[in-house]
Amino acid sequence: MMPSSNTVLDLFRLDDKVALVTGSASGLGAAIATALSQAGASVACHGNRRAATDTAEAIGSAGGTAAAFRADLSSTDGAEELFRQVRGRFGQVDILINNAGTIHRAAAEDTLLEDWQKILQINLTSVFQLSQLVARDMMARNAPGKIVNIASLLSFQGGIRVPSYAASKGGVAQLTKALANEWAPKGIQVNAIAPGYFRTENTSALQADETRNRQILERIPANRWGDPQDLAGAAVFLSSRASDYVTGTVLTVDGGWMGR
Incomplete structure (x- = not known):
């Protein structure tokens, strides 16, 4: 029997796929967008406060295909506007990475309702909105697809002085399971990645706090903070046929x- 020309590595290729990565102007999102491009996908790079121009240009300079978009996911209209822009440019979305997120640090008794609502809108509600928009389009095209949500260690733990963030990320984990149950029969896999402590803007205060930094490193068996590139393999796996x-x-x- 002649050996097949396909190998297991071919299952990780994303050629002819369009990926939308929210919150990819920098940090984890930029690293994920770059990894998906390296695997062959065309990438829609989203920024909330600013377009993810630097990420898209870096991908283009490396020979990939990417475009930058901006939409305010703290608005209830932001998800629909972003999807409209991306579909207008690329025609479809085959892979959705719901990475955009923010954090508000305050004691629970001091957290304002407006801050609570903003965190929930960006971190959880927009995740549902985008997933719904993308899944509806996949179903209309009778096309398989991948949705990957970025959860957190606080999907499992309560944290300290971040009640809105913990609630939103706990919701992301449960939403992932709920959507997976409904959409798996339609060929849409929904999974999540829960990053640990990574070097990003969201953790800059913790990194700068000598005591907290030491406590965190003492708890991590790898004895280091994660680098954004550490998510690349997991993101490609969950976006590819390897995770069908x-x-x-x-x-x-x-x-x-x-x-631990």
Whole structure:
């Protein structure tokens, strides 16, 4: 028997796929967008406060195909506007990475309702809105697809002084499972990645706090903060045919934190 020309590595290729990565102007989102491009996808790079121009240009300079978009996901209309822009440019979305997120640090008794609502809108409600828009389009095209949500260690733990963030990320984990249950029969896999402590703007205050930084590193078996590139492999896997029988899963990428 002649050996097949296809190998397991071919399952990770994303050629002819269009990926939308929210919150990809920098940090984890930029690293994920770059990884998906390297695997062959055309990438729609989204920025909330600013267009993800630098990310898109870097992908283009490396020979990939990308475009930058801006939409305010703190608005209830932001998700629909973003999807409209991306579909207008690329025609479809085959892979959705719901990465955009923000955090508000305050004692629970001091958290204002407006701050609570903003965090929930960006971190959870817009995730549902975009997933719904993309899934409807996939179903109308009778096309398989991948949705990957970015959860958090606080999808499992309560944290300190971040009640709105913990609530939103707990919701992301449960939403991932709920959508996976409904959409798997339609060929749409919905999974999540729960990053541990990564070097990003959201954790800059913790990194700068000598005591908290030491406590965090003492808890992580890998004994280091994660770098954005550490998410690349997990993102490509969950976006590719290699994960066609994986759905409803929250994959921790945390240097061993949850196993400690």
